[in-house]
Amino acid sequence: MAEVVLKEVVKHYGAHIAVNHVSLTVGDGEFVALVGPSGCGKTTTLNLVAGLIPMSGGEIHIADRLVNDLDPKDRDIAMVFQNYALYPNKSVYKNLAFPLQMRKLAKPDIDAKVKEAARVLDITHLLERRPRELSGGQQQRVALGRALVRDPAVFLMDEPLSNLDAKLRVQMRSELKRFHQDLHTTVIYVTHDQLEAVTMADKMAVMSGGFLQQYDAPDMVFAKPVNTFVAGFIGSPAMSLVPVQVVRKGDAVWLRSVDGWEFELSAENGHKALSATSDKVVLGARHSTLRIHKSAEPGTVPGRVYIVEPTGDVTFAQVKLGASIIIVSLDPHFPIAPDEPVFVEFNQNKLHLFDGETQMALAAA
Amino acid sequence: MTDATFSSRAITKRPIDWWRWSGRVFLVFLLLFTVLPMVWMVLTSIKTQFAAMQYPPQWWPAEPTLQNYARLLDPSNSVGQEFLRYFWNSFYVALTTTVIGVVVAVPAAYAFSRFRFPGRTFLFFSVLLRNMFPAVVFLMPLFLLMRWLGLVNTHGSLILTYLTFGLPLSIWLLKGFYDNIPIQLEQAARIDGATRFQAFILIVMPLSSPGIIATSIFSFIGAWNEYVYAYTFLSKQESMTLPVGIQRFFTEFATDWPGLMAATFLMSVPVVVLFLVLQKYFVRALTEGAVKN
Amino acid sequence: MSTVTGQAAFAGDPAVSPRRAGLLRRIVNHRADYLYVLPAIVVMLVVIGYPIYYTIELSLFKTPPNLQMKDKIFVGLDNYVTILRSASFRDVTLNTLIWTAGSTLFAFLLGLGAALSLHREFMGRGVLRALLLIPYVVSAVAASYVWKWLYHSDFGVIGALAVQFQLSDRPINFLDNLHSVLPSLIVVNIWKEFSFAMIMLMAGLQTVPDQLLRAAQVDGANAWQRFWHVTFPHLKSVSMVTVLLLMVANFNSFIIPWIMTGGGPAGASDIWITQIYNLAFGRQRYGVASAYSVILFIVMMTLGYFYVRALTRGDEARAG
Structure with missing residues (x-):
């Protein structure tokens, strides 16, 4: 059981900064997902925690111990790799036994632990096989087993599900979550799939360009994205983001698009919009907060349906507001056709406003 | 899978026969070009001296004989003794070169594949560039160096030279293999408690x-076949390797073509057998690195 | 790749000098990594670095024939002038070019033909490939003696066959004829090395994606068009490397001309390498031979540059 603390961690390769002053605390027993697009520094961060690559600056503590200069083997961690990294020339049994052998456990103890892990993961019948004779899902279990036998303080997982097919991925996702609920071990989990992060993690750390963008519980990240990057990355389909201009009309504050449409903001949103560094702001709205009208009503803006995508439970419509496209979710029975002129209503309580210059979320002053 | 093979067969079945046939004719031509000289070597080697020196030639030996081979392989006569000594020398030099070469090349290739240290690229290219230099350029300075080291006329001089000239290739080949071993395996091992x-x-x-x-096959065949350094460094008959020794054999028995053909045949046997048995590795080594997806 | 690391390693440029401190620290940080390459580097330095230095030094001296190097006399660039002015230099260079270009071109073309013909699966393909590779594996010494016997002026089988098929009225003297000697040697060289090109190109052919060929077929391309528009572009980089390797090998090949003719008759098959060997070990003119070596060296470095470029084009992405 252990807490993991990163303080101002930096990693650069020459002039390229892969991890830029990242600080975060992973509580004891927490499941934390590091999430972001490829190249955002999440895997590098994980490798730094593992000690596989040297740090350029900062501190990492695991279980109250400064581990900066410790070898991976001395950090009391286990890791599951994206390609599983099973030793191809060893049987499953020997793969599971390897970490215990390295720690010089007695043979009977090794045997007992390997069999126990195999039983838990339901791979007992595979113990004599070689990794290449296993299916993807079975390899995944063995990789998990190899991490499990050691009973480490922290589990590190680097996109462990991304090599599985879609159906198996959903199944393993539930199993991993169940496994964490039973064991209550600290887990740091790297993924590019925000859905995995949202469904499994206690907290998610959204990274981009080497920076930690936001670190919070998934529902908070979803409800209050700190900037346009997080807003556009979390949620599926993503939040629609439209650059607009703030215009004052007497006491009222309006948003106006270069395409000509405009609508009035509520008083609270008006305050937010005026706190931006310039008159440029970015308007954000999730698909479920938008409504479609067939005729012009006060506060709506005109658009034209571009694509209609039925998914069964819900239908998504992409609507063109001039040059920008926004996504709206609709009841599957709602009659709508491509190229139809429609009117979109923004829910003033649920829209997001971001500073057009800094891209940061605007808060009421 | 069956589907794919079926459809590809279906495609090739609709033939532009002209291409196929020209390919076949070409292959037959290449086969004859390659094999006939070897066949003639073997045919000559089982002729008597008299039968070989006739015009027009005996296309097929009238009285085939293994006498030429028997003489070379019989340790009780002087020719046999000499030949077997060359053979052993070649074997010793090639094997030692191979073993030491692998021991030195393995860590170097691993480092080149895995680490990013300053100057690594420069080192690697200097290693590679060695491939470009002609042996003759190095001959004289190396001869003087060997004389200074007191290694002239020893097998040590050859082993040292072959090692150096074999190393760049060995390192390059092995690096290719290490590149294909996922680094995650080592990372996993280090997390599992292993040191680097x-x-x-x-x-x-x-x-x-x-x-x-x-890499070993390459290095062995290279050392076995090497001629220029052996020719220059070794002047004593008892230390000569086969390619040099055979020349001596030839000048001593100036017109004994059947004997010479038997000797070249015997000299080729070890490398050809090695090649045939380990062909898969040989071909892979030959093309490794040069062909990338 | 070379440029990127080159900059980091030789940060002589003042603009890059802030990196210098970083470089030192990086070297110190990586000191353990150097241990892996140290054995290789030490051997290379002694056996390669020293001879290169020595050859360049010696090329500036007139040397006595008895190898008493302490008696050598500094002559500046005289040796180079001697070579470039000598009557034989032009002929030898021409021979070298014919030898290299002829061998490389035909070995490559035969190899390409063989690779294309062998690409399709058929019975006995593996055996055929193995047979064609044997000349590449056997020693050039063995090859030289066998072909010397085939070319023999009185009892050579090729001459006899020519008479048999009435292409000639008497046995042909291949190796003692000023005009036929070089082509005859080139044939031997091609025999020895065409299968190298074959095997490289076969490996290259395997990287041609099947899907692309199918797509081209669907698009209506015939066999030749598929080769020209799909297969050949994929073979480009392999072909580059193969041709460069063949050129280097041919520039440097010594055994076949040396054993079969020794450069004769009357220098008709003399190439740079045999010339250098003759100068050094035949006539004991080490200074001149060294200067010759340096010239050859420069040519090789130029080829080497292209070789490394062709070879590492794919390496860069992986190193990232």
């Missing part, structure tokens, strides 16, 4: 054995 060295010995080494075999 243990990860190398316990995980990487067993996986790179095909590469080591391939």
Whole structure:
């Protein structure tokens, strides 16, 4: 059981900064997902925690111990790799036994632990096989087993599900979550799939360009994205983001698009919009907060349906507001056709406003 | 799978026969070009001296004889003694070169494949560039160097030279193999409690054995066939290797073509057998690195 | 790749000098990594670095024939002038070019033909490939003696066959004829090395994606068009490397001309390498031979540059 603390961690390769002053605390027993697009520094961060690559600056503590200069083997961690990294020339049994052998456990103890892990993961019948004779899902279990036998303080997982097919991925996702609920071990989990992060993690750390963008519980990240990057990355389909201009009309504050449409903001949103560094702001709205009208009503803006995508439970419509496209979710029975002129209503309580210059979320002053 | 093979067959079945046939004719021509000289070598080697020196030639030996081989392989006569000594010398030099070469090349290739240290690229290119230099350029300075080291007329001089000239290629080949071993395996091992060295010995080494075999074949065949340095460094008859020794044999028995053909045949046997048995590795080694997806 | 690391390693440029401190620290940080390459580097330095230095030094001296190097006399660039002015230099260079270009071109073309013909699976393909590779594996010494016997002026089988098929009225003297000697040697060289090109190109052919060929077929391309538009572009980089390797090998090949003719008759098959050997070990003119070596060296470095470029084009992405 252990807490993991990163303080101002930096990693650069020459002039390229892969991890830029990242600080975060992973509580004891927490499941934390590091999430972001490829190249955002999440895997590098994980490798730094593992000690596989040297740090350029900062501190990492695991279980109250400064581990900066410790070898991976001395950090009391286990890791599951994206390609599983099973030793191809060893049987499953020997793969599971390897970490215990390295720690010089007695043979009977090794045997007992390997069999126990195999039983838990339901791979007992595979113990004599070689990794290449296993299916993807079975390899995944063995990789998990190899991490499990050691009973480490922290589990590190680097996109462990991304090599599985879609159906198996959903199944393993539930199993991993169940496994964490039973064991209550600290887990740091790297993924590019925000859905995995949202469904499994206690907290998610959204990274981009080497920076930690936001670190919070998934529902908070979803409800209050700190900037346009997080807003556009979390949620599926993503939040629609439209650059607009703030215009004052007497006491009222309006948003106006270069395409000509405009609508009035509520008083609270008006305050937010005026706190931006310039008159440029970015308007954000999730698909479920938008409504479609067939005729012009006060506060709506005109658009034209571009694509209609039925998914069964819900239908998504992409609507063109001039040059920008926004996504709206609709009841599957709602009659709508491509190229139809429609009117979109923004829910003033649920829209997001971001500073057009800094891209940061605007808060009421 | 069956589907794919079926459809590809279906495609090739609709033939532009002209292409296929020209390919076949070409292959037959190449086969004759390659094989006929070897056939003639073997045919000559089972002729008597008298039968070989006739015009027009005996296309097929009238009285085939293994006498030429018997003489070369019989340790009780002086020719046999000499030939077997050359054979043993070649074998000793080639084997030693191969073993030491692998021991030195393995860590170097691993480092080139895995580490990013300053000057690594420069070192690597200097290693590679060695491939470009003609042996003759190095002959004289190396001869003087060997004389200074007191290694002239010893097998040590050849082993040292072959090692150096074999190393760039060996390192390059092995690096290709290490590049194909995922680094995550070592990372996993280090997290599992192994030191970097243990990860190398316990995980990487067993996986790179095909590469080591391939490199060994190359190095052995190269050393076995080498002529220029052996020709210059070795002047004493008892230390000569086969390619040099055979020349001596030829000048001593100036017109004994059947004997010479038997000797070249015997000289080729070890490398050809080695090649045929380990062909898969040999071909892979030959093309490794030059062909990338 | 070379440029990127080259900059980091030789940060002589003042603009890059802030990196210098970083470089030192990086070297110190990586000191353990150097241990892996140290054995290789030490051997290379002694056996390669020293001879290169020595050859360049010696090329500036007139040397006595008895190898008493302490008696050598500094002559500046005289040796180079001697070579470039000598009557034989032009002929030898021409021979070298014919030898290299002829061998490389035909070995490559035969190899390409063989690779294309062998690409399709058929019975006995593996055996055929192995047979064609044997000349590449056997020693050039063995090859030279066998072909010397085939070319023999009185009892050579090729001459006899020519008479048999009435292409000639008497046995042909291949190796003692000023005009036929070089082509005859080139044939031997091609025999020895065409299968190298074959095997490289076969490996290259395997990287041609099947899907692309199918797509081209669907698009209506015939066999030749598929080769020209799909297969050949994929073979480009392999072909580059193969041609460069063949060129280097041919520039440097010594055994076949040396054993079969020794450069004769009357220098008709003399190439740079045999010339250098003759100068050094035949006539004991080490200074001149060294200067010759340096010239050859420069040519090789140029080829080597292209070789490394062709070879590492794919390496860069992986190193990232």
